[in-house]
Amino acid sequence: MSVVINSLQMDENLNRLLAFRKSDDFDWQLAAYSKIHEIILKDADTVESANINFRISSWQSSALVAAMLLAQQQLNGVAAIPAENFHNYSKWMLGTGSLNSLQQSGRIQFSQVDIKPIDLDEESKAESADKAELEKIFNGLAKKWKDETGGSSLTMRRYAHSSYQSILVLGGKEPKVVTLILQELQRRPDMWFEALRRLTNEDPAKNAKSFEDSTKAWLKWGQDKQLIS
Amino acid sequence: MLPAHLVKKFPKLLADGAKKTSEATNQYNCIAWSAARDTQQWYEPEKFEPWYHWPSELPPKDYTFENFVRLFENLGYKKRTDARFEILYKKVAIYAIYGYFEKDKWGFSHVCDQLNSGGWTSKLGDAEDIKHNSLESLEGNNDEYGEVKIILKRRCNLFDIFIRAFFKIRSWL
Numbered sequence: 475m476s477v478v479i480n481s482l483q484m485d486e487n488l489n490r491l492l493a494f495r496k497s498d499d500f501d502w503q504l505a506a507y508s509k510i511h512e513i514i515l516k517d518a519d520t521v522e523s524a525n526i527n528f529r530i531s532s533w534q535s536s537a538l539v540a541a542m543l544l545a546q547q548q549l550n551g552v553a554a555i556p557a558e559n560f561h562n563y564s565k566w567m568l569g570t571g572s573l574n575s576l577q578q579s580g581r582i583q584f585s586q587v588d589i590k591p592i593d594l595d596e597e598s599k600a601e602s603a604d605k606a607e608l609e610k611i612f613n614g615l616a617k618k619w620k621d622e623t624g625g626s627s628l629t630m631r632r633y634a635h636s637s638y639q640s641i642l643v644l645g646g647k648e649p650k651v652v653t654l655i656l657q658e659l660q661r662r663p664d665m666w667f668e669a670l671r672r673l674t675n676e677d678p679a680k681n682a683k684s685f686e687d688s689t690k691a692w693l694k695w696g697q698d699k700q701l702i703s
Numbered sequence: 704m705l706p707a708h709l710v711k712k713f714p715k716l717l718a719d720g721a722k723k724t725s726e727a728t729n730q731y732n733c734i735a736w737s738a739a740r741d742t743q744q745w746y747e748p749e750k751f752e753p754w755y756h757w758p759s760e761l762p763p764k765d766y767t768f769e770n771f772v773r774l775f776e777n778l779g780y781k782k783r784t785d786a787r788f789e790i791l792y793k794k795v796a797i798y799a800i801y802g803y804f805e806k807d808k809w810g811f812s813h814v815c816d817q818l819n820s821g822g823w824t825s826k827l828g829d830a831e832d833i834k835h836n837s838l839e840s841l842e843g844n845n846d847e848y849g850e851v852k853i854i855l856k857r858r859c860n861l862f863d864i865f866i867r868a869f870f871k872i873r874s875w876l
Contacts, residue, residue: 623828625830627812663729664729668751679753685728688752
């Protein structure tokens with residue numbers, strides 16, 4: 475099934491995204507791809523190509539594609555995405571030319587796409603700003619995830635939440651996200667274990683008998699790796 | 704007093720007069736609490752973590768509503784009923800949301816059980832345990848628990864019948 479996006483609304487949304495960025499809005503990124511997610515769901519039957527023509531950094535494009543994939547999953551009638559698929563999404567999206575492969579597979583069609591990682595010089599200049607922004611994005615996603623899934627009786631629902639999956643996607647691109655997760659686990663213990671396993675391919679808590687044991691095991695792992703103090 | 708985050712999610716709990724009865728924990732969930740008063744394991748069909756549990760006689764990784772109902776049926780809860788307090792029967796109420804896991808199907812969202820006093824006890828996800836007086840106080844929010852889909856009952860043991868009778872008589876006085 476291919477997801478075709480209404481160009482007019484997409485452009486409108488992307489303009490909004492850029493406006494958010496210019497206004498330095500705290501949650502612009504979060505709002506942007508939440509909105510894209512919504513729009514894709516709403517306009518899935520519109521047979522028109524999207525016209526995206528702007529530059530965003532690599533991890534931003536990951537988040538964008540994540541939103542698209544989530545929408546696609548929901549359109550296919552899978553409300554909850556199985557946990558075992560999380561890592562595949564990340565790998566798929568983060569591979570070189572992942573967006574091109576998405577287009578070639580016919581899953582997402584664009585008439586014009588220019589979503590490229592910015593060049594190395596620019597990347598270097600923007601590095602510290604990006605880090606701060608990444609932290610803001612992570613904190614926004616983590617808060618949204620906690621707020622919206624905190625009362626959930628099933629962990630499946632929590633792990634399948636779009637914010638949690640977006641964190642996985644960001645983490646696959648930006649190693650610093652693992653540190654941010656560990657810091658969050660230190661401050662406010664919560665179910666970050668699946669994300670940590672997926673992003674590190676390690677499981678220091680595999681013999682844990684309790685939530686507390688798992689938390690301690692991961693924090694010790696983070697300290698041993700000098701990711702947290 | 705109820706924590707603010709619970710009131711925000713379930714505003715009807717205020718009028719209900721609900722009370723917090725434990726601290727928040729990720730160690731167990733509502734199913735573990737209502738099925739077995741198990742505070743050491745989190746009951747869920749998929750074993751995400753080592754301390755997770757799902758009865759071996761039930762299919763793992765199966766999130767259909769029927770699988771959750773079967774868990775309680777296997778514990779002796781059989782007959783579908785209503786929320787009325789009955790001295791001879793203990794009840795569990797299972798909440799569900801339409802389209803929660805699969806399109807056009809009800810998906811399990813929460814379970815609570817009736818106390819000997821006639822009130823209800825709920826473990827709210829990874830948050831606190833609460834005692835609430837009505838099932839409706841947790842209903843009405845499709846981002847949370849949706850609505851009560853079925854209520855099941857099973858015969859109480861003699862001790863519980865005695866306690867329940869005491870509460871019933873006290874309510875008449």
